[in-house]
Amino acid sequence: MTEGLSVEVAYARPDRQWLVEVSLPAGAVALDAVRASGILASCPELDEAALKLGVFGKAAKPDAVLRDHDRVEIYRPLLADPKEVRRRRAEAGKTMKKGG
Numbered sequence: 358m359t360e361g362l363s364v365e366v367a368y369a370r371p372d373r374q375w376l377v378e379v380s381l382p383a384g385a386v387a388l389d390a391v392r393a394s395g396i397l398a399s400c401p402e403l404d405e406a407a408l409k410l411g412v413f414g415k416a417a418k419p420d421a422v423l424r425d426h427d428r429v430e431i432y433r434p435l436l437a438d439p440k441e442v443r444r445r446r447a448e449a450g451k452t453m454k455k456g457g
Contacts, residue, residue, distance in 0.1 A: 364423055366394035368403075368431040375399070381423065387412065388419035390429045403431065 362381045368374065377394040387410050397403055409432040410417050423429070 360425070362423055362425045362427075364390045364426070365428040366390050366396060366431070367428055368396050368400065368433075370400070370402075370433065385423050386419065387417050387421045387423060387429045390423060390427075391419075391431060396431065409434070 360383055362383060362385055364379055364381055364385070366375070366377045366379060375394070375396050377396060379390055379393040381389055381393060388405075388408070391397060391405075391408065391410070397405055408419060410419060410421070411430040411432060412421060412423070412427050414430065417429070
């Protein structure tokens with residue numbers, strides 16, 4: 358007998374967050390969970406072809422096979438590259454120190 362999976366799909370925007378539980382057949386992949394959640398329809402900023410996903414905080418490909426009780430996370434695109442932000446802060450700090 359084939360068992361089904363119970364999986365959560367999570368997505369957050371600054372103004373709202375989603376945590377949707379979906380039931381899927383065994384062998385389902387991360388993208389199946391995202392599609393079943395209905396989040397794509399509610400969030401036009403998400404492009405299915407360019408989704409960045411994770412399972413419990415670890416990056417995962419859309420074809421990652423899921424296990425029962427996994428949590429699939431949809432990541433928003435970064436507004437700024439963290440390395441670039443740190444570099445700019447470091448440069449600003451050097452300028453401030455030179456000035457006195």
